[in-house]
Amino acid sequence: MSTVKLTVNGKAVSADVEDRTLLVQLLRETLNLTGTHVGCDTSQCGACIVHIDGRAVKSCTTLVGQVQGANVTTIEGISRGDELHPMQAAFRDNHGLQCGYCTPGMIMSSIDIVNRHGGDLDEDTVRHELEGNICRCTGYHNIVKSVLDAASRMKVSMAAE
Amino acid sequence: MGVEGIGASVVRKEDRRFITGRGRYVDDIKVLGLTHAHFVRSPHAHAKVVSIDATAAKEMPGVVDVLTGQQLVDDKIGNLICGWAVSSKDGTPMKMGAWPAMAPEVVRFAGQAVAVVIAETKNLARDAAEAVVVTYEELPAAASIKAAIAPGAPQLHPEAPGNVVYDWAIGEEKAVNDAFGKAANVVSLELVNNRLVPNAMEPRAAIAEYNDAEEHFTLHTTSQNPHVARLVLSAFYNIAQEHKLRVVAPDVGGGFGSKIFIYPEEMVALWASKKVRRPVKWTGDRSEAFLTDAHGRDHVSHAEMAFDANNKILALRVKTHANFGAYMSLFSSSVPTYLYATLLSGQYNIPAIYAEVMGVYTNTTPVDAYRGAGRPEASYLLERLMETSARQLKVDPAELRRINFVTQFPHQTPVIMAYDTGDFGASLDAALKAIDYAGFPARKAKAKTEGKLRGIGFSCYIEACGIAPSKAVGSLGAGVGLWESAEVRVNPVGTIEVLTGSHSHGQGHETTFAQLVAGRLGISVDQVQIVHGDTDKVQFGMGTYGSRSAAVGMSAIFKAMEKIEAKAKKIAAHQLEASEEDIVIENGEFKVTGTDKSIALPMVALAAYTAHNLPDGMEPGLKEGAFYDPTNFTFPAGAYVCEVEIDPGTGKTEIIDFVAVDDFGRLINPMIVEGQVHGGLTQGIGQALLEGAIYDDNGQLVTASFMDYAMPRADDVPSFKLSHTTTLCPGNPLGVKGCGEAGAIGSSPAVINAITDAIGHNRIEMPATPGRVWEAMQLQQAAE
Numbered sequence: 001m002s003t004v005k006l007t008v009n010g011k012a013v014s015a016d017v018e019d020r021t022l023l024v025q026l027l028r029e030t031l032n033l034t035g036t037h038v039g040c041d042t043s044q045c046g047a048c049i050v051h052i053d054g055r056a057v058k059s060c061t062t063l064v065g066q067v068q069g070a071n072v073t074t075i076e077g078i079s080r081g082d083e084l085h086p087m088q089a090a091f092r093d094n095h096g097l098q099c100g101y102c103t104p105g106m107i108m109s110s111i112d113i114v115n116r117h118g119g120d121l122d123e124d125t126v127r128h129e130l131e132g133n134i135c136r137c138t139g140y141h142n143i144v145k146s147v148l149d150a151a152s153r154m155k156v157s158m159a160a161e
Numbered sequence: 162m163g164v165e166g167i168g169a170s171v172v173r174k175e176d177r178r179f180i181t182g183r184g185r186y187v188d189d190i191k192v193l194g195l196t197h198a199h200f201v202r203s204p205h206a207h208a209k210v211v212s213i214d215a216t217a218a219k220e221m222p223g224v225v226d227v228l229t230g231q232q233l234v235d236d237k238i239g240n241l242i243c244g245w246a247v248s249s250k251d252g253t254p255m256k257m258g259a260w261p262a263m264a265p266e267v268v269r270f271a272g273q274a275v276a277v278v279i280a281e282t283k284n285l286a287r288d289a290a291e292a293v294v295v296t297y298e299e300l301p302a303a304a305s306i307k308a309a310i311a312p313g314a315p316q317l318h319p320e321a322p323g324n325v326v327y328d329w330a331i332g333e334e335k336a337v338n339d340a341f342g343k344a345a346n347v348v349s350l351e352l353v354n355n356r357l358v359p360n361a362m363e364p365r366a367a368i369a370e371y372n373d374a375e376e377h378f379t380l381h382t383t384s385q386n387p388h389v390a391r392l393v394l395s396a397f398y399n400i401a402q403e404h405k406l407r408v409v410a411p412d413v414g415g416g417f418g419s420k421i422f423i424y425p426e427e428m429v430a431l432w433a434s435k436k437v438r439r440p441v442k443w444t445g446d447r448s449e450a451f452l453t454d455a456h457g458r459d460h461v462s463h464a465e466m467a468f469d470a471n472n473k474i475l476a477l478r479v480k481t482h483a484n485f486g487a488y489m490s491l492f493s494s495s496v497p498t499y500l501y502a503t504l505l506s507g508q509y510n511i512p513a514i515y516a517e518v519m520g521v522y523t524n525t526t527p528v529d530a531y532r533g534a535g536r537p538e539a540s541y542l543l544e545r546l547m548e549t550s551a552r553q554l555k556v557d558p559a560e561l562r563r564i565n566f567v568t569q570f571p572h573q574t575p576v577i578m579a580y581d582t583g584d585f586g587a588s589l590d591a592a593l594k595a596i597d598y599a600g601f602p603a604r605k606a607k608a609k610t611e612g613k614l615r616g617i618g619f620s621c622y623i624e625a626c627g628i629a630p631s632k633a634v635g636s637l638g639a640g641v642g643l644w645e646s647a648e649v650r651v652n653p654v655g656t657i658e659v660l661t662g663s664h665s666h667g668q669g670h671e672t673t674f675a676q677l678v679a680g681r682l683g684i685s686v687d688q689v690q691i692v693h694g695d696t697d698k699v700q701f702g703m704g705t706y707g708s709r710s711a712a713v714g715m716s717a718i719f720k721a722m723e724k725i726e727a728k729a730k731k732i733a734a735h736q737l738e739a740s741e742e743d744i745v746i747e748n749g750e751f752k753v754t755g756t757d758k759s760i761a762l763p764m765v766a767l768a769a770y771t772a773h774n775l776p777d778g779m780e781p782g783l784k785e786g787a788f789y790d791p792t793n794f795t796f797p798a799g800a801y802v803c804e805v806e807i808d809p810g811t812g813k814t815e816i817i818d819f820v821a822v823d824d825f826g827r828l829i830n831p832m833i834v835e836g837q838v839h840g841g842l843t844q845g846i847g848q849a850l851l852e853g854a855i856y857d858d859n860g861q862l863v864t865a866s867f868m869d870y871a872m873p874r875a876d877d878v879p880s881f882k883l884s885h886t887t888t889l890c891p892g893n894p895l896g897v898k899g900c901g902e903a904g905a906i907g908s909s910p911a912v913i914n915a916i917t918d919a920i921g922h923n924r925i926e927m928p929a930t931p932g933r934v935w936e937a938m939q940l941q942q943a944a945e
Contacts, residue, residue: 018284020284028188028189032191033182034182034185034186034188034189035181035182035183035184036182037186037362037363037414038188038364038446039362039363039364039447040446040447040866040867041446041447041448041866042447042866042867042868044866044867044868044872045362045447045867047362074182075180075181075182076181076182076183079181084180084181088180088181091176091180092172092173092176092177092180093172095172095173095832095833095835095836097176097179097180098415098667098668098669098836098837098840099361099362099363099412099413099414099415099666099667100175100176100178100179100180100184100412100414100667101184101186101361101362101363101414101415102362102414103179103180104179104180104182107180123880124876126875127875127876128875128876130874130875130876131874131875131876133874133875134362134867134872134874135362136360136361136362136415136417136840136844136872137362137415137667137836137840138836138839138840138843139838139839139840139841139842139843139844139873139878139881139904140839140843140873140874140875140878141836141839141878141880141881142836142839143875144875144880
């Protein structure tokens, strides 16, 4: 057992967990943040993606020991109160989700993509960058549309800041 | 119908919880005193279970109990059932071997459960499962159709000699033989329809709770049809009685057919919750999903088509071997028979058809319905045969299809189905225009100068959806009726709850079903709540599969709404002192036509519940239910065209353009319909280019993870060009046909036909991986 201290969605968290505990287990089982999902056991599907210190990381292959002191953001932590993150709004407006299971990982991954590319995105780049996320429902068509839409929305707000 | 009624692309009501991480899937649910199950699974595809020693496992920390297949037998728990009886052509019933939820004596596929560990945490259960010592005596395995039907093959079940489940046939053999006898041309083709793993992104899961005081069970599970799950669990397995079992399917992360069936794990969790007197949770991991979710497809076929001198089809002859895996899953028997061979007429006038289907047991995971279920196999066979015929007969492939299209409706095919309506020519015309067919030769020539092989391929599919008329399927062996139920409750304040037996696991029913109600009353969709997925709330329902929820589920709501409106109009007329015939419903108000008198829906609802001033003899309340049983299948159809480029150096296929023109009848929410098509197309493209479940000769699944089984990813598919033609379905009040499976049914043959066009011959099988395409190109060069 070890004590892990980190920040999750802006709140300080301390938990005593088995050393083999994965970040996704800490989030889902200890902190009840069940928006982060597990879709595979080989780091392939991306349903478990969260942000660690601002970068998209697969929480199903991250041991809690690796996030000691880190700043973790999950799907539950990206909207401001009732105001959706532009990526969340774009997924809804463009029908970028169906069953919703891959969606939190898709959104977290996509925010990271836009952040890294500064809002200058084209379809090929988005498709290439999304290769670590699997969706079985949408055929990606509307996910790509959502990310491009959000990129332009985020570009505006990035410019404003 | 108003801005949120039928035909409007309303954004989905359910999305807010999903995009904020507040969906509630089974594994998200916590229960006090929860224990966790982990199954001990056979590493062998075929073996005798000699002994199971759980002594060490039971002594490990946190272990509550270890249960085995023998204990299921001791408790007289029933074997898994198959719910559709299909007979061989000689009249003998299908030969079904016993499928216990955990194997007490013999395991017949790698991954079959033999025991389950129940422990305080998932990790502890997993640790202890490794300490359960199972001694097996390995038996030779039959891992493919070919191996299973070979002389001297290992026998799976004593009930099924030669591993044959049934040898079934449909159509007129003599008429077909006669037609082939006078044919000007005959075209034949060997086809493999590759085995697929459904891979809904949410793995299957169950939480079972037993309340000792009430002798009552609750099962939260990943189901497309919770009422059917309850029926089967109670009627056949001797675990819980129907009125003592609540089944809840909350948010479910995709199904594609794989979550229709009742599986051993959910059943064992339910049984175990009473054994250990604690709630039991089981959540499968992806490896377990690969090994235990019912797989799809897996046919080997020989097909022949006879043509007259004018290239009109005279007859079709098909011989198919279908792989059932090691056991017969819930609806497995119907998939390669009544859901497959009945669609072999396609969009064409085919005077005579004879199809034989042999169902075969193998030492592999059971096979059952996967998106399209039988219909993709039919459309793949027929559309590859049409393309091959066009080239052999030296006719344009679009033209060969066109001259053979059914143009008069209703049209009775030689294989049961009676098509009600359609305009196949209109869809093909629209597709040819959208892809710029006339410009294709120039594009092909240009690609050649760039060192690429360009090809174009067609697929004109038809499917039978809106499953299904109960009497018809009953006569074909179905163990259940396939109607749907609905209940509409208008609350005293005028908000509305609609209880439906359909289940949404991505389809967006909370929005589309609300659109129907909102449109009829002229209110907002926000005033309508759709309730589904809980047997304690909804009386009964048959669930969601076979593109049935709009055609059957919404038709039930339509019927219930008619009753609601009739009663509400009576109340409004009474309140307004007007004649019932003069009342019209507009913008949420009941108006006396031709006057300015009106009463708002909430006031009508309130009047119904206060009952202070109702017409004489009227019962209080405003709640109506309806059951809707369809009169026929519905027949979505369309024309798909795919254009590919192949890099001859690597054999890699790139989809340059994909056009899909579908006729789904009336569209409820075009945005959602298009989303369904995008997803279906991608699953079909996955089958054509990427996916394939591969077993080695010993029955080991060598593609049992996302690292080995290629799922379509964002950069494997293009953006799609969709459009619609419309002939309204005459068989249901909404005129809808269903859209859930079309993409998966129509797209695979279009892709493969495009590849065969590019490489210049048809000897290629799915998945057409770069390696296979490259090899096929070498064949062609060798021939030249």
